[in-house]
Amino acid sequence: MAAAAAAAVKRRQEVEAAIAEGNIPAIGTRIESFAQKDPLPPADQTGIWRHQRKVATAYLNIKSQMTVAAFICGNFMINITEKWIDPNGDRHPDLWRGTDLFFNIIFSFELVANMYGFWWRRFWSSGWNVFDVVVVSIGILDVFEVPLPGPLSLLRMMRAFRVFRLFKRIKSLRKILESLAKAMPAHVNAFGILFLVMCIYSILAVDFFMNFASEGFYTNTLNITVPLGTSRELHHGEEYFGNFCLSLFTMFQVLTGDSWSEAVARHLIFTDDITRTIGTTVYFISFQLLCGIVLINVTIAVLLEKMVDDGSEKLAEAQRAAAEAAVSSSTTVDWAFQAAQLPVADCSGVVELENEVRVLRQDMQVFKKHLEILAALAKDKPSLLLRLCHSQPGKPP
Numbered sequence: 001m002a003a004a005a006a007a008a009v010k011r012r013q014e015v016e017a018a019i020a021e022g023n024i025p026a027i028g029t030r031i032e033s034f035a036q037k038d039p040l041p042p043a044d045q046t047g048i049w050r051h052q053r054k055v056a057t058a059y060l061n062i063k064s065q066m067t068v069a070a071f072i073c074g075n076f077m078i079n080i081t082e083k084w085i086d087p088n089g090d091r092h093p094d095l096w097r098g099t100d101l102f103f104n105i106i107f108s109f110e111l112v113a114n115m116y117g118f119w120w121r122r123f124w125s126s127g128w129n130v131f132d133v134v135v136v137s138i139g140i141l142d143v144f145e146v147p148l149p150g151p152l153s154l155l156r157m158m159r160a161f162r163v164f165r166l167f168k169r170i171k172s173l174r175k176i177l178e179s180l181a182k183a184m185p186a187h188v189n190a191f192g193i194l195f196l197v198m199c200i201y202s203i204l205a206v207d208f209f210m211n212f213a214s215e216g217f218y219t220n221t222l223n224i225t226v227p228l229g230t231s232r233e234l235h236h237g238e239e240y241f242g243n244f245c246l247s248l249f250t251m252f253q254v255l256t257g258d259s260w261s262e263a264v265a266r267h268l269i270f271t272d273d274i275t276r277t278i279g280t281t282v283y284f285i286s287f288q289l290l291c292g293i294v295l296i297n298v299t300i301a302v303l304l305e306k307m308v309d310d311g312s313e314k315l316a317e318a319q320r321a322a323a324e325a326a327v328s329s330s331t332t333v334d335w336a337f338q339a340a341q342l343p344v345a346d347c348s349g350v351v352e353l354e355n356e357v358r359v360l361r362q363d364m365q366v367f368k369k370h371l372e373i374l375a376a377l378a379k380d381k382p383s384l385l386l387r388l389c390h391s392q393p394g395k396p397p
Contacts (some may be wrong), residue, residue, distance in 0.1 A: 052116060100142070111132055
């Protein structure tokens with residue numbers, strides 16, 4: 001047990017030295033190696049894979065990525081031109097087939113290079129690579145004019161989504177999608193609240209306005225009978241608030257601001273019934289204030305928060321947890337080492353040593369949990385862990 005305590009003290013001294021140097025990830029070398037893991041395949045490959053690392057390096061080169069991005073933009077511009085000057089594709093069919101074949105060949109070679117350079121796990125673990133496979137495969141099927149049955153023929157429309165492959169190569173665009181993905185849970189909550197409020201207002205609207213102008217006319221504030229109908233030969237209340245679904249769609253129109261004041265609300269407000277006028281005014285104004293201003297801006301605020309969040313708080317928390325765990329375990333190790341220096345005949349020293357080693361093991365379990373926090377951080381944001389490697393303890397990274 002004395003040897004174990006001495007070994008623990010030695011490891012603790014190494015940890016303290018790492019913290020003093022600001023190299024906190026040295027607490028767990030596995031974490032640091034994970035953060036600095038080489039994304040390229042090994043260089044000692046043999047057989048058909050002996051050139052894999054070279055191909056992967058060339059593929060990740062900024063010039064290669066920009067060239068592929070230029071081809072993607074060029075293909076997108078060709079698609080726009082085709083649907084602009086030749087929507088049916090019958091005026092210049094050879095031109096469109098030729099350009100489509102050219103880009104499909106380019107993208108197929110690019111996909112093959114990507115597969116070879118990062119096969120197997122590195123390739124399929126990326127969702128962007130899966131998307132590339134789907135889009136390029138559909139393009140190949142279209143080139144060979146493979147007949148697709150039923151609704152599967154609509155897959156040919158996926159060619160228009162090739163431009164989304166730019167998000168994989170341009171960091172600023174990719175950050176937008178990543179921010180949307182991170183904000184999705186909070187967005188679901190915000191949109192859920194918005195939807196519930198819209199449903200409540202839609203139910204009230206059916207009760208309030210369903211029978212408005214049911215006879216084909218209404219009386220305005222000047223006591224003049226005004227004919228009122230819609231272009232679909234329905235009366236106003238029936239078309240806009242005839243049931244829950246119609247009412248919900250109308251409230252969505254009000255939320256978007258699509259001519260709702262003139263088409264929906266003014267007929268309901270300018271009537272000879274002052275109670276209806278006041279109630280309708282309060283109804284639509286409160287809906288716009290609550291849904292159109294407050295709740296919509298909440299969803300925007302959630303998105304902006306995720307876009308500017310660089311994980312600094314999570315990084316600082318992990319750094320503090322590691323430092324506190326290291327300091328906490330230091331005291332236990334020191335007590336254990338002192339007990340280990342007692343004579344063997346001193347039974348009380350042996351008992352004390354056993355107790356302290358037991359406490360040490362419990363403290364190491366807590367320390368292990370803090371290391372797991374760092375491991376999760378390394379998996380989620382390796383770049384932040386690299387910042388942690390060069391930060392000083394007690395200071396913001």
